[in-house]
Amino acid sequence: MKSSAAAWDVRAALFRDSTACLLSNNLLNNTFFRLPTREKATWIHTQSWHWQLLDYVLVWRRDRQDVLLTKAIRDADGWTDNRLCQLRNVVQSTALKVLGRARRQHQDWFDDNDADISNLLVEKNGLHKAYMDLRTNATKAAFFRCRCLVQQRLREMQDAWMLRKAEDIQGSDGATLLTEKSKMLKRWAEHFRCVLNCSSAITDAAIDRLPQVDTNNELDLLPSFPETIRAVQQISSSVAPGSNAIPMVLYKHGGPRLMVELTTFFQEMWRQGRVPQDFKDATIVHLYKRKGNWQLCDNHRGIMLLNIAGKIFARILLNCLSGHLEQGLLWESQCGFRQHRWTTDTIFEGPAPGKPMWLPPTPRNNR
Known part of the structure; x- marks a missing residue:
């Protein structure tokens, strides 16, 4: 190599990559040109301040003479995205080490109907206690009738909850029902694309009519x-x-x-x-x-x-x-x-000059 980036870690990475390229009959084309550092590396590390290259250009050894120049083009996203990824990884790893993983709360069908289920169970338990205290045909029939009713209501609640979770959606034509997951997601994407990506109706002439202020x-x-x-x-x-x-x-x-x-x-x-x-x-x-x-x-x-x-x-x-x-x-x-x-402070502002004040109809105002 005639030239490489200034950092030792980059040189070590280039050496490892060069060894792999020799085995596959390829060349690291980035390292054959004498260029400024800003055109040989992608970004500079925030702690070690060493220039590093994120991407390399590989060419076949037989095509080396066809390459005239190879340079790195720095982009702001390469810096900010990498910095954000580092910050995200540190925060996530620290939170996992200190707080641990949160227990996932699963959605169950009886959570939405907790009050109704409690009332049904209280009624059934009361009839069961009455049947245990006084074993007659009347108390037995009342208990078995209530138990069947409770089981029926619980099945209805569970079925209704499952239907709400697996509800179909209509297509854009208003007639076709979509049941497949991929088609439903595509329909949602189409709907929100029309709702959110609306073109602005403000013209440049209206913007030019706005009063101009001094630059702050x-x-x-x-x-x-x-x-x-x-x-x-x-x-x-x-x-x-x-x-x-x-x-x-x-x-x-x-x-x-x-x-x-x-x-x-x-x-x-x-x-x-x-x-x-x-x-x-x-x-x-x-x-x-x-x-x-x-x-x-x-x-x-x-x-x-x-x-x-x-x-x-x-x-x-x-x-x-x-x-x-x-x-x-x-x-x-x-x-x-x-x-x-x-926003409610506007209510307590005084009326404009010459504008009558409206008062709500009360017995005092109707005199």
């Missing part, structure tokens, strides 16, 4: 450690996690070290100007609205489960924008968008 350079500052802590405290602990299954509770009780690592990661994202792919991917879960036909997709509400770290970053951005918008851009009547105000 403070919005370009890197996210700070106090801003990260504030964003974590503002998000509820009951927020459902995304694909990495890291709940909000771990971030709240992770301590200062986790907040420092999270802030450093957000600052690197800010410098690169791009976010990891995990922040963009979402898991969509549909919930029945409890009205209308269960088989219609329109009667279900879709909820997007996002990465918790991405929600923290979004909360930091929201706090920055909220403070900027309050400076003369929001009206006093927009209480729901202002800090330390609620």
Whole structure:
């Protein structure tokens, strides 16, 4: 090799890969060109500060003369995604070591009908006690009749629960019932694609008519450690996690070290100007609205489960924008968008000049 990356671990990796390539009659084409370090490596390690190459280009030995140049093109996603994966693995391994695995709560048919089942069992046990105390034909017939009724009601509850869990859905034509799992998932994807990916109706002319304000350079500052802590405290602990299954509770009780690592990661994202792919991917879960036909997709509400770290970053951005918008851009009547105000505060505002005040009909007002 004429040239290679500066880090020893990269050289060792190249040596191992070169040995494997010699056995398969291949060449590592990345190592034959004298280029700057930024074009020989993909990213720099955050702790050792050694340049590393993530991907290599292999060519047949006979085709070496046909290759003119090979260089590495760095991408922001290669840095931020790798940093996010490291942070995710550390948090997951630490939580597993300290907290252990949570016991999975299985859904059973009797959980949804616990009150009705308890009432039926109380009635049956009462008749059974009466039959044991006084063995007559009347008490025996009443007990056996109640026992049959309880068994029948329990079977009906179980069958109804199973039907709800395995309910079919209708196709887009409104007539075809889909029963296969793959077709049902495809139908859900088609439905949410039409609901969520709607084109905007705002024109550029309407945007140009908006009043322009001076540029606020403070919005370009890197996210700070106090801003990260504030964003974590503002998000509820009951927020459902995304694909990495890291709940909000771990971030709240992770301590200062986790907040420092999270802030450093957000600052690197800010410098690169791009976010990891995990922040963009979402898991969509549909919930029945409890009205209308269960088989219609329109009667279900879709909820997007996002990465918790991405929600923290979004909360930091929201706090920055909220403070900027309050400076003369929001009206006093927009209480729901202002800090330390609620939407109900508008009720207690005085009426506008010249506008009559409406009072509810009471005996005093009707005099």
